[in-house]
Every structure is written in C-alpha cells, then in structure tokens.
Amino acid sequence: MDQSLAALIGANLAFVGTHFALSHPLRAPLVKAAGPTGFQALYSLVALATFAWVIVAFRAADPGGALWNGQGDAPWILASVIMLVASVLLAGSFAGNPALPAPGADDLARRGPHGVFHVTRHPMMWSFALWSAAHVLVSPTPRVIVLSLAMAALALIGSRLQDGKKAVLMGAAWQGWESRTSYAPRLGGLAKAGAVPWLAGTALWLAATWAHGWLIGLPAGVWRWIG
Known part of the structure; x- marks a missing residue:
C-alpha cells in the first residue's frame, strides 16, 4: 500500500476512533475528572486536531486512479x-x-x-x-x-x-x-x-x-x- 494512503487511513482511524471513545466509554470518567467545561474543551481540541490531520493527510495522499x-x-x-x-x-x-x-x-x-x-x-x-x-x-x-x-x-x-x-x-x-x-x-x-x-x-x-x-x-x- 502507498505510504501516503496508509497515513490517510491512520488519520481517519484516529478521527473516528477518538470521536467514538470520547463520546461513549471515556465520556463519563473524563467529565467527572475535568468537569463538563473541561471535557468539552478537551473534546473540541482532539476533534479539531485529528480533523486537521485528516485534511493534511488527504491533500498529501496520492489521488491514484x-x-x-x-x-x-x-x-x-x-x-x-x-x-x-x-x-x-x-x-x-x-x-x-x-x-x-x-x-x-x-x-x-x-x-x-x-x-x-x-x-x-x-x-x-x-x-x-x-x-x-x-x-x-x-x-x-x-x-x-x-x-x-x-x-x-x-x-x-x-x-x-x-x-x-x-x-x-x-x-x-x-x-x-x-x-x-x-x-x-x-x-x-x-x-x-x-x-x-x-x-x-x-x-x-x-x-x-x-x-x-x-x-x-x-x-x-x-x-x-x-x-
């Protein structure tokens, strides 16, 4: 597999995986530890960072046929x-x-x-x-x-x-x-x-x-x- 495509797959797995993890199994313990406002800030930061990774990886990926x-x-x-x-x-x-x-x-x-x-x-x-x-x-x-x-x-x-x-x-x-x-x-x-x-x-x-x-x-x- 082309390395740029593998990087894109990794970026998308990170974006989707962290979204599911923070929305479900990790949500309650993180809200308890950081409070609703702190959790929302963490959630937004992770979402923005991983989505930016997706964009960069998509632009760098070989379009292919x-x-x-x-x-x-x-x-x-x-x-x-x-x-x-x-x-x-x-x-x-x-x-x-x-x-x-x-x-x-x-x-x-x-x-x-x-x-x-x-x-x-x-x-x-x-x-x-x-x-x-x-x-x-x-x-x-x-x-x-x-x-x-x-x-x-x-x-x-x-x-x-x-x-x-x-x-x-x-x-x-x-x-x-x-x-x-x-x-x-x-x-x-x-x-x-x-x-x-x-x-x-x-x-x-x-x-x-x-x-x-x-x-x-x-x-x-x-x-x-x-x-």
Missing part, C-alpha cells in the same frame, strides 16, 4: 440529486431535533414526527452519509473512498450508538420517539418534510455546489451545466 469513470453526466446527475436530498435533511435537522444537546429535548421527543423527521430520526447524520456516497460516485479514487467511508461510518455507527445513549439519558421519551421514527431513511417522508426544509436545503445546495467550483475548481450541481 479512479476505480470507474465518474465523469459522465449520469453519475453527476445522480450525485447532484443525492446532495440535494442531503442538503434538505441537513437544513431541516436543526429544527426540533431531540438528538441535539439542547434544553427541552424530552418535550421535543414526545412530539410526533415533523419535518425531515418523517424521513429519519437522524437527518443530520444521514446527510453526511449521503454526502459520502455522492463523492464516491463521481470521484472513486482511493483517497476519496477512504475519507468517505470514514465519514459515513462516523455518521451511521455514531447515530446508532446515540440511540442507545439517548435511551439511557431520556428513558421513555426517547423510546417513544424511536417507535414513531425510523433509523433508515424513508424517502417517501420527503413529501412531508415541509416547505422550510426544502427551501433552506435548496439554497444550501445551490450555495455549496457553487462554492465547490470556486474553491476546488470542479463545478458541481447545476453549475456543472449552466456555469
């Missing part, structure tokens, strides 16, 4: 649709999300599904997983696949672990929320997501795909055809 041709119109059209759905899920995930660490989470969990939660109870995490899938689809190089798999694993395994942690912390409120929502996306729920997530998500999608061409030099989304 693509495993298939992702440059035709068909892969880009499909990836653009996937990214639009991901953007709608992400935009809608901030409104009334009981998984977020905010006051009143129990009351939010007791509500019926609303907005993008008709699709999944983890819209933010699934938006990251869809982002990963879209990038592998159009850029199936070893370094992109390594990064995308790591981000998807962090999102999807992390959300599963979060279900267990929230069930302990919130008890019946979270268990009721789980029974009324789905872990896996139900795409039919997009029709019930409402106008605000769709409008905000579309605006986010247009802005992000425009910035993709400006920052990376590779047009994405509709800008690939109208830019």
Whole structure:
C-alpha cells in the first residue's frame, strides 16, 4: 500500500476512533475528572486536531486512479440529486431535533414526527452519509473512498450508538420517539418534510455546489451545466 494512503487511513482511524471513545466509554470518567467545561474543551481540541490531520493527510495522499469513470453526466446527475436530498435533511435537522444537546429535548421527543423527521430520526447524520456516497460516485479514487467511508461510518455507527445513549439519558421519551421514527431513511417522508426544509436545503445546495467550483475548481450541481 502507498505510504501516503496508509497515513490517510491512520488519520481517519484516529478521527473516528477518538470521536467514538470520547463520546461513549471515556465520556463519563473524563467529565467527572475535568468537569463538563473541561471535557468539552478537551473534546473540541482532539476533534479539531485529528480533523486537521485528516485534511493534511488527504491533500498529501496520492489521488491514484479512479476505480470507474465518474465523469459522465449520469453519475453527476445522480450525485447532484443525492446532495440535494442531503442538503434538505441537513437544513431541516436543526429544527426540533431531540438528538441535539439542547434544553427541552424530552418535550421535543414526545412530539410526533415533523419535518425531515418523517424521513429519519437522524437527518443530520444521514446527510453526511449521503454526502459520502455522492463523492464516491463521481470521484472513486482511493483517497476519496477512504475519507468517505470514514465519514459515513462516523455518521451511521455514531447515530446508532446515540440511540442507545439517548435511551439511557431520556428513558421513555426517547423510546417513544424511536417507535414513531425510523433509523433508515424513508424517502417517501420527503413529501412531508415541509416547505422550510426544502427551501433552506435548496439554497444550501445551490450555495455549496457553487462554492465547490470556486474553491476546488470542479463545478458541481447545476453549475456543472449552466456555469
């Protein structure tokens, strides 16, 4: 294996592994030892340091050859649709999300599904997983696949672990929320997501795909055809 790719794998393992360790087995003892504020500072420092390592390692990694041709119109059209759905899920995930660490989470969990939660109870995490899938689809190089798999694993395994942690912390409120929502996306729920997530998500999608061409030099989304 190329050494630069091995370094990228190591960086991603460190980023994902420390995130899981600090979010679950090490969280309680570290909060007890350092206090909530100290733990949050440590968590943020580790997350930023390992993510910076991922970025540096990704840029240094040999791109390698693509495993298939992702440059035709068909892969880009499909990836653009996937990214639009991901953007709608992400935009809608901030409104009334009981998984977020905010006051009143129990009351939010007791509500019926609303907005993008008709699709999944983890819209933010699934938006990251869809982002990963879209990038592998159009850029199936070893370094992109390594990064995308790591981000998807962090999102999807992390959300599963979060279900267990929230069930302990919130008890019946979270268990009721789980029974009324789905872990896996139900795409039919997009029709019930409402106008605000769709409008905000579309605006986010247009802005992000425009910035993709400006920052990376590779047009994405509709800008690939109208830019």
